[in-house]
Amino acid sequence: MIAPLFKTGLMGYPGYMISGLIIGILFGFVLERSGFGSARKLTAVFYLRDFAVPKVMFTAIITAMMGVFYLSALEILDVSKLYFSPTYVLPFIFGGFLFGVGFLIGGYCPGTALVAMVNRKLDAFVFAFGVCFGILFFSWIYKPAQGILTATSMGTITIPQWLNVHPGWVIIGVIIFAFFFMGAANKLESIFGDQTQEENS
């Protein structure tokens, strides 16, 4: 297995950092080009008017997921060397919910705020300042809260490991879920979309 190139030693630290810069440029370009530099576009999904955000996310997840699966099956990519965070069930449910609340109120997430800031959206600057302040606040409460934040730990675990099934079954499940989700999203967009001037009930 040759990949991940940095972790197998085939690519050194300078190459690793240059890959980060190039991947970041492409990431920022696609985010902006998809409309994610606008808080209105990002929050429209929560008013059932524009499902671009979950459509992009699920399509990206499926693409990368299948890529990882096939590169692993071809013995090119060693999935055991891929980093991802451990799972803490209740903290993640709470943190995710809180993130959704902050996203809806603030209009951005950290990555899209970068794209919006560089295109001179003043609300994104204020949002980003808020994110930094929130992180500073977290750093003050981290020590006493550490026990709660690491409760209900499952370790670093994938859905196939958790269900004890072959990853292929989970991939098929995700694709079927996405298929029905996209169908429902298109239906809802045809009902609620393109009526931005209409007063809501």
Added chain:
Amino acid sequence: MEQKNPFLNPYLGGFLLGLILLAAFFFAGQGLGASGTFSRITAMVEHWIAPETAEANAYFGKYFKGTKHILNNWLAVLALGVLIGGAVSGFLGKRNKTEIVSGPNISTNGRLVLALLGGIITGVATRISFGCTSGQALSGGAVLSVGGWIFMFSVFAGGYAVAYFFRKEWI
């Protein structure tokens, strides 16, 4: 002539984003992420003002352990790239103009206050969840991490739970 929809088709955008994420796994062995860099920048600024406090902090202390600069980090150069790529695309699409983005039914000051409040909540949430929509939902989701999927569904639940109360901000 004004185009009706200047944005990428979401399926094409998603496919390209998926290839970019796959490239991150292939080259670096890690996914995309944005909130970690916000955390490093916050720690760096605290370190400028009060170095000993920052180094002694239970959460920020880890950033100051090694000899590398705090922003000598893969996710930090990724964030720099996001700024460059976002600027290029915004320039090409003529979307790089000074403005405050909101719906038509909220005042400018109201929107800025909510942007600050939402940012603070989001900042806390990213640290509780070890990441944001990029690191946890997108990258964790693609490697089928249990936590990534829990986080993603919880984000949508949180957004829908409060969307009604903030409808004047957006529609």
